Amino acid sequence: xxxxxxxxxxxxxxxxxxxxxxxxxxxxxxxxxxxxxxxxxxxxxxxxxxxxxxxxxxxxxxxxxxxxxxxxxxxxxxxxxxxxxxxxxxxxxxxxxxxxxxxxxxxxxxxxxxxxxxxxxxxxxxxxxxxxxxxxxxxxxx
Numbered sequence: 001x002x003x004x005x006x007x008x009x010x011x012x013x014x015x016x017x018x019x020x021x022x023x024x025x026x027x028x029x030x031x032x033x034x035x036x037x038x039x040x041x042x043x044x045x046x047x048x049x050x051x052x053x054x055x056x057x058x059x060x061x062x063x064x065x066x067x068x069x070x071x072x073x074x075x076x077x078x079x080x081x082x083x084x085x086x087x088x089x090x091x092x093x094x095x096x097x098x099x100x101x102x103x104x105x106x107x108x109x110x111x112x113x114x115x116x117x118x119x120x121x122x123x124x125x126x127x128x129x130x131x132x133x134x135x136x137x138x139x140x141x142x
Contacts, residue, residue, distance in 0.1 A: 012059075012092065014067040021063050026052065063088070068138050070124070079118060082107050086115055087138060090125065094135040 007025035014020075064070045064087055075083050085105040089096060098116070102109045116136075119125045126137050 012063055012088065019066065021059055023059065064091075067091070068140055070138075075124075078122075079115060082111060083115055083119070086112065086119075087125075090136045090138060094137060096136070 010023040010025070012021040012023075062072075064072055064075070064084065068087075068091075070087070072084065075087070082105065085107070086101060089101055089104045096104070098109050098112050101107075101112045105112070107115075116125070120127065123139055126139060128134055128137050
């Protein structure tokens with residue numbers, strides 16, 4: 001993948017590294033050359049991006065269910081779609097700060113703070129350790 005300039009794959013694993021999901025981003029030239037024959041380039045790219053986003057959404061949802069036992073539909077209905085991005089980011093790196101979570105998820109810091117507060121009060125996540133050196137832990141749904 002490196003040799004042909006493809007984007008790096010993205011790996012999602014559980015804590016024990018027993019299960020994992022891999023996202024392989026599509027090489028931009030592949031989209032431009034392979035899919036664009038008789039159609040408009042912008043329409044094809046938009047369709048590809050929409051399809052990719054839908055696929056990623058399904059992967060994220062099933063990952064949270066399979067690894068943590070969290071019901072993605074319940075989470076989405078109760079907290080909104082942004083919660084899935086937040087929980088996946090915390091799974092990948094539990095030491096993330098609010099500004100870094102904001103940057104990674106493309107949501108405002110105030111949105112992240114509100115989501116974290118709601119998730120903490122509903123015992124979906126917890127903060128371990130100090131404010132400066134602590135980390136976030138997603139609580140398994142039992």
